Amino acid sequence: MKRTTVGLGLLGPSLDRGLDARRWEAWRPTVSLFQHEDLLIQRFELLHDLKHKRLAETVAGDIAAVSPETQVNRHLVELSDPWDFEEVYGVLHDFARGYPFEPDREDYLVHITTGTHVAQICLFLLTEARHVPGRLVQTSPPKGRSGPGAFQIIDLDLERYGRLASRFAKERRDDVSYLKDGIATRNAAFNRLVERLERVAVASRAPVLLLGPTGAGKSRLARRLWELKKAKRQVQGPFVDVNCATLRGDGAMSALFGHERGAYTGAAEKRPGLLRAADGGVLFLDEIGELAPDEQAMLLRALEEKRFRPLGGDREVSSDFQLVAGTNKDLSTEVRAGRFRDDLLARINLWTFRLPPLRERPEDIAPNLDFELEEHTRRTGTRVRLSREAREKFLAFATSPGTLWLGNFRDLNAAVTRMATLAPGGVIGTDDVAEEVARLELDWHAGEAGAKGEELPDVLAGRELDPFDAVQLREVIRVCRGSRSLSEAGRRLFPVSRAGKENPNDADRLRKYLARFDLTFAEVRPTFRA
Amino acid sequence: MTSLVEIDGSQGEGGGQILRSSLGLSLVTGRPFRIARIRAGRKKPGLLRQHLTAVEAALAVSGGAAEGASLGSLSLGFHPGRVVPGAYSFAVGTAGSATLVLQTVLPALLLASGETTLTLEGGTHNPWAPPFDFLEQAFVPLLRRMGAEVSVVLERPGFYPGGGGRFVARVVGGRPLSRLTLLERGEVLSRRAVATLAHLPRHVAERELATVRAALGWDAAETEIVDARASRGPGNVVTLTLSAEYVTEVFTAFGEKGISSEAVADGAVAEARRWLAHGAPVGEHLADQLLVPMAIGAGGEFRTGPVSRHTTTNVEVLRAFLDVSVAIEADASRVATVRVG
Numbered sequence: 001m002k003r004t005t006v007g008l009g010l011l012g013p014s015l016d017r018g019l020d021a022r023r024w025e026a027w028r029p030t031v032s033l034f035q036h037e038d039l040l041i042q043r044f045e046l047l048h049d050l051k052h053k054r055l056a057e058t059v060a061g062d063i064a065a066v067s068p069e070t071q072v073n074r075h076l077v078e079l080s081d082p083w084d085f086e087e088v089y090g091v092l093h094d095f096a097r098g099y100p101f102e103p104d105r106e107d108y109l110v111h112i113t114t115g116t117h118v119a120q121i122c123l124f125l126l127t128e129a130r131h132v133p134g135r136l137v138q139t140s141p142p143k144g145r146s147g148p149g150a151f152q153i154i155d156l157d158l159e160r161y162g163r164l165a166s167r168f169a170k171e172r173r174d175d176v177s178y179l180k181d182g183i184a185t186r187n188a189a190f191n192r193l194v195e196r197l198e199r200v201a202v203a204s205r206a207p208v209l210l211l212g213p214t215g216a217g218k219s220r221l222a223r224r225l226w227e228l229k230k231a232k233r234q235v236q237g238p239f240v241d242v243n244c245a246t247l248r249g250d251g252a253m254s255a256l257f258g259h260e261r262g263a264y265t266g267a268a269e270k271r272p273g274l275l276r277a278a279d280g281g282v283l284f285l286d287e288i289g290e291l292a293p294d295e296q297a298m299l300l301r302a303l304e305e306k307r308f309r310p311l312g313g314d315r316e317v318s319s320d321f322q323l324v325a326g327t328n329k330d331l332s333t334e335v336r337a338g339r340f341r342d343d344l345l346a347r348i349n350l351w352t353f354r355l356p357p358l359r360e361r362p363e364d365i366a367p368n369l370d371f372e373l374e375e376h377t378r379r380t381g382t383r384v385r386l387s388r389e390a391r392e393k394f395l396a397f398a399t400s401p402g403t404l405w406l407g408n409f410r411d412l413n414a415a416v417t418r419m420a421t422l423a424p425g426g427v428i429g430t431d432d433v434a435e436e437v438a439r440l441e442l443d444w445h446a447g448e449a450g451a452k453g454e455e456l457p458d459v460l461a462g463r464e465l466d467p468f469d470a471v472q473l474r475e476v477i478r479v480c481r482g483s484r485s486l487s488e489a490g491r492r493l494f495p496v497s498r499a500g501k502e503n504p505n506d507a508d509r510l511r512k513y514l515a516r517f518d519l520t521f522a523e524v525r526p527t528f529r530a
Numbered sequence: 531m532t533s534l535v536e537i538d539g540s541q542g543e544g545g546g547q548i549l550r551s552s553l554g555l556s557l558v559t560g561r562p563f564r565i566a567r568i569r570a571g572r573k574k575p576g577l578l579r580q581h582l583t584a585v586e587a588a589l590a591v592s593g594g595a596a597e598g599a600s601l602g603s604l605s606l607g608f609h610p611g612r613v614v615p616g617a618y619s620f621a622v623g624t625a626g627s628a629t630l631v632l633q634t635v636l637p638a639l640l641l642a643s644g645e646t647t648l649t650l651e652g653g654t655h656n657p658w659a660p661p662f663d664f665l666e667q668a669f670v671p672l673l674r675r676m677g678a679e680v681s682v683v684l685e686r687p688g689f690y691p692g693g694g695g696r697f698v699a700r701v702v703g704g705r706p707l708s709r710l711t712l713l714e715r716g717e718v719l720s721r722r723a724v725a726t727l728a729h730l731p732r733h734v735a736e737r738e739l740a741t742v743r744a745a746l747g748w749d750a751a752e753t754e755i756v757d758a759r760a761s762r763g764p765g766n767v768v769t770l771t772l773s774a775e776y777v778t779e780v781f782t783a784f785g786e787k788g789i790s791s792e793a794v795a796d797g798a799v800a801e802a803r804r805w806l807a808h809g810a811p812v813g814e815h816l817a818d819q820l821l822v823p824m825a826i827g828a829g830g831e832f833r834t835g836p837v838s839r840h841t842t843t844n845v846e847v848l849r850a851f852l853d854v855s856v857a858i859e860a861d862a863s864r865v866a867t868v869r870v871g
Contacts, residue, residue, distance in 0.1 A: 002600070020729075021692075021728070021729030021761075021762075021763055021764050022729070022764065023763075024691055024764055025764060025787060034623070034624075035624050035625070035691060036624070037574065037578035037579050037580060037624055037626070038574045038578055038579070038601060039601075040579050040582075040601050040623075062692070065625075065688075065692060065693045065694035065762055066623060066624055066625055066691065066692070067623045067624070068621030068622070068651065068652075069579070069583075069621075070623075146691070146786060146787050146788075148624075148691070
């Protein structure tokens with residue numbers, strides 16, 4: 001009994017295209033499978049959707065012309081989104097499950113050159129998992145002017161597997177760089193974080209918690225997460241972005257959950273609220289630690305039940321959104337202090353990502369500088385660049401351990417915008433950089449003495465301190481919190497006296513200073529759980 | 531005469547022609563054969579799809595049996611049955627030549643008493659095989675001159691790569707084949723250049739014919755553009771037909787993506803010039819085709835230009851199946867006289 005070779009493939013709406021006679025002048029992968037003198041496929045299962053029925057008929061007719069030995073069976077499969085991994089996998093898996101494979105009598109070849117990359121990955125996975133008991137066949141165009149090109153049969157049980165697997169790994173990497181906005185970040189910890197976040201984003205609709213200082217890029221990352229999900233058709237709804245610190249009182253409740261007409265004085269019109277606006281999409285609540293207890297309770301219910309009651313309403317409304325929460329605070333401390341609900345924290349603390357401050361990612365400053373320059377060019381339409389010396393000077397400053405970057409990416413963005421705007425003739429020179437460096441230093445040091453210093457840090461809450469000590473201690477704590485270790489904080493606090501010593505012991509000096517107030521470095525700078 | 535014939539598939543030009551000739555002669559003689567090392571030196575050795583189609587056609591008309599008839603197989607055993615005239619259809623894949631299938635089964639059908647209608651589908655105008663016009667204008671008229679009752683009708687041209695062409699061959703077998711003598715060409719009485727176009731801009735044909743007129747000094751009245759819109763895919767062929775007193779020869783060149791119309795026409799012109807220059811009646815391709823009908827008939831002799839490896843290989847296969855003498859004598863200008871029987 002002779003074995004029958006059976007092919008299985010998706011119609012390629014772009015690669016297999018063409019209805020008039022000129023289609024023969026182009027290389028069409030599906031038809032090419034049947035133009036090889038040394039490959040004979042006796043039966044071909046051609047999968048296509050209703051939209052491309054005519055093309056499928058043309059391709060089937062052309063196969064009949066170049067391969068009268070072949071019987072072509074067309075199968076209608078509906079893919080609303082051929083880029084949706086889950087859907088494509090599901091459809092192909094269903095097809096494979098329902099197909100009467102007879103591996104004892106037939107050899108199967110799965111054509112992976114047509115279809116979206118997602119479809120190719122799915123066919124690969126189905127074959128690898130032996131849902132399709134066959135080998136892969138890959139076609140490639142001719143090197144010369146004409147001809148059917150080449151084909152390659154890949155038996156996943158054999159060695160070629162490695163090369164293919166790496167190709168699919170690359171596809172996955174491309175998705176990760178989506179989250180990074182195409183910025184080639186080099187910081188290993190940050191890259192790992194983005195990779196993990198991408199996997200979570202694609203696989204889960206559970207809340208995501210982003211920890212990190214102001215300007216570390218939480219909002220941007222949340223938006224990119226939404227865009228990634230949207231590209232994969234996992235969400236249809238919008239991205240709604242709100243900073244909870246800007247919501248106060250009745251207004252906060254109504255802004256989030258909406259209200260009925262006349263719910264309170266001044267509520268003249270019905271308002272749907274941000275949670276409903278985010279239905280089917282992603283809601284980013286930045287500074288979630290600023291939310292008042294009532295809002296926290298409502299939010300918890302909305303997360304658990306996907307339902308809540310608008311202000312003044314007698315009926316519950318529903319909204320199904322994915323929550324991304326951002327915070328600058330240590331929420332466990334907030335829970336212990338009774339300012340944040342532990343059940344809400346438990347609910348949103350499933351996937352927690354700590355975004356490192358820019359200061360901890362010196363190797364990412366250069367790629368982000370380039371990104372900001374490009375963004376500026378895109379926004380304003382004028383090309384701006386740094387002279388070589390200016391770039392070196394700026395990067396030397398930006399990556400030096402003493403540079404605070406208090407506002408993180410927000411500061412970097414502002415710095416680039418200022419330099420680019422002021423640069424004569426579109427070239428930022430060393431003078432522009434020097435001016436900007438001075439401005440940044442001034443901002444950061446003004447902040448130390450100014451508004452940010454008015455409140456005592458939480459570790460000093462409830463203590464009676466002389467103003468003399470309060471001012472000094474506030475600054476010491478601030479520097480500690482911006483440092484990775486006691487030694488680093490010491491170096492930054494005693495740079496002058498350090499220069500005159502042969503054996504500086506700044507760390508010890510700082511420890512003794514903190515001990516005078518019954519403080520330790522660990523208390524002053526609690527580390528976030530990541 | 532029923533002893534097994536052993537054929538080395540890698541001898542001579544070492545291509546598919548050895549297999550097709552063997553199949554054809556096996557059907558004629560009833561002798562089984564085994565061919566080894568099929569296309570051994572080629573890039574894709576062994577049996578290809580077009581060869582399998584030829585084997586299947588041979589089995590279909592004779593009801594014989596084959597061993598090793600699978601893709602890539604390096605050897606094949608073939609046991610012919612008795613050839614039965616009738617109606618047959620064969621389709622060739624990859625836009626491969628349908629005329630080669632005819633070549634495989636035709637000799638046996640010329641001998642077997644009865645009428646056969648062959649419907650052949652695939653490529654009809656194909657660079658690696660005798661194009662239909664050559665069969666119709668050059669080869670079939672000589673068969674008829676030998677006494678055979680054969681006709682071929684083109685229904686739809688099929689070009690590479692779209693294929694899908696079709697022609698019908700009608701053979702009334704059992705007519706005695708007389709001796710063929712073709713030593714003189716005589717005067718060239720008429721000449722015709724046809725540029726056939728399918729789904730391509732007309733200027734392609736115009737430029738080709740202009741090239742032919744300039745190169746050969748022919749009149750506009752001797753050139754013609756044929757629009758083959760029935761073709762499934764695009765195609766372009768330049769066909770030069772020269773009818774002399776004792777023979778008609780056809781020279782063909784094929785348009786190809788990326789090759790200028792002028793270069794295409796030059797190919798056909800060069801072949802026609804070679805034939806005009808050597809003065810012998812039979813061109814290279816026709817010489818190939820005539821050997822088998824002459825060998826299974828009453829023999830004969832013809833003069834031709836330099837003998838190709840194709841032809842000498844064919845002679846080797848002929849000698850393996852038939853007790854027939856084939857003599858090739860070339861003169862100083864490499865014009866050869868071929869005597870069969």
